[in-house]
Amino acid sequence: MKAALVVPPVRDFYFTPQRAAFLGVRTLAMLLKERGVSHAVINGVRQRGRREPLPGSLAHLSPHVGKKNFFGNFYRFGVTEDNLAAQVREYGADIIFITSIAFCYAEEAMRTADACKALMPGIPVVVGGPGPSVYPGYYLRNCAADFAVTGEAEHFMEGFPGDLRSAPGVWYREGDILKHTEAPETPCSFRPVLVPLHESADTAYYSTMITRGCPKRCSFCPVWRQFPGFRKAAADDIGEMCSPLMGSAKKVHINFEDDNVTLDFPWFHNVLETVRRCTGGNFSFSMENGSSFAVLDEEKVRVLKEYNVRQMNLSLISANPDILAENRREKGTGAFEEAVRLLDRHGIPVVAYLIAGLKGETRASVMEGVRFLERLPVLIGISAYYPVPGIEGYEDRSFFDAIPPRQCAGSAFMPWHDIDTPDLVDIFITSRRINLGKQNMSSLNIS
Ligand code: SF4
Secondary structure (H helix, E strand, C coil): CEEEEEECCEEECCCCHHHHCCHHHHHHHHHHHHCCCEEEEEECCCCCCEECCCCHHHHHHCCCCCCCCCCCCCEEECCCHHHHHHHHHHHCCCEEEEECCCHHHHHHHHHHHHHHHHHCCCCCEEEECHHHHHCHHHHHHHCCCCEEECCCHHHHHHHCCCCHHHCCCEEEEECCEEEECCCCCCCCCCCCCEEEEEECCCEEEEEECCEECCCCCCCCCCHHHHCCCCEECCHHHHHHHHHHHCCCCCEEEEEECCCCCCCCHHHHHHHHHHHHHHHCCCEEEECCCCECCCCCCHHHHHHHHHCCECCEEEEEECCCHHHHHHCCCCCCHHHHHHHHHHHHHCCCCEEEEEEECCCCCCHHHHHHHHHHHHCCCCEEEEEECCCCCCCCCCCCHHHHHHCCHHHHCHHHCCCCCCCCHHHHHHHHHHHHHHHHHHHHHHHCCCC
């Protein structure tokens, strides 16, 4: 049997290399290898984008695209879906797995599934990943894929290759009816993968994810609903994952994709020590998806610095205590400022994130957060709120049947609650202007 693991292109205003790790696909590749199944990753994503017309689903942004400090163009990052399907046919796959890295990119995965089915009607097509996990029925109703898989690859692969209709967490069609098997609620064990991203003249960049699930319960987040229990990779598995780094000719930089690795700090300290051992200390790291500021203290920050953290991305979410309480965030601006000042004393740069557009937020309340961050030694990151099927307030997934998935992206700046698109865009532009001012000040060495 030959399995094609297909990564569809991405259409958006921007794309960053950190988003190109496709860790789920690499995990599936590892599990197939363990089972002796021949496979190939056919990656349709390219870092350089080709301009495409703004889709109708984003027409509300046309008055803003091209404004100073906003997005300039809409792009396709990667080959076309037809080209990708032709590559799959050339490989001669017996089964096709297509990843959908987020519900907002469902269209690219569904178009890829349609293109594959048009060229290879007899070959089973399976869509999986974070998108199908939150709303599998949407994919099966809107494209020609045969199966949509929810949950963790380890569970799904338990009986593979076998009858996919009896694998856990699988959705399929029987006539016009959608049927499915239950995804197990018990957490599975997992082994992390380390994915090379790109290399500069002196540094090799990698990405990994060393936890599953999350013990926190932020209302806007699908992670804790999707992955039962909070699990951390075992020390031996971390050691095995890092062993190829031994003797690296270049400096190593690892981005931990998790946004909760600092919650169990002694465990994370051991992880960093393992990386240090394997790289001979010639390494640095980052946590692009953010880390909790609430757990930081002098000793932990000293450890982060000692192991060469490059930057801390901290999510304040909101400066409004009521909004924070509603979203089950325990600490607010006071603790945030303390953490930022502590990191600043240790010379660690900080990017601070606010979510613009949560329920109950107004333009004025988000701008209060922006003004609070303006006076701190941080750059400001604005994430426009977007819902994902199944999160709090969006448990009824049929709500998404009438909404183009592309509107469920932060870059869509949709007015989901009380802030309209022009105000969301304006908050974003204002924050970028503040950042540019701060960067200019620091390049002129003015404090
Ligand atoms: S801490 Fe991060 S991963 Fe955990 S629930 Fe909150 S947003 Fe999600």
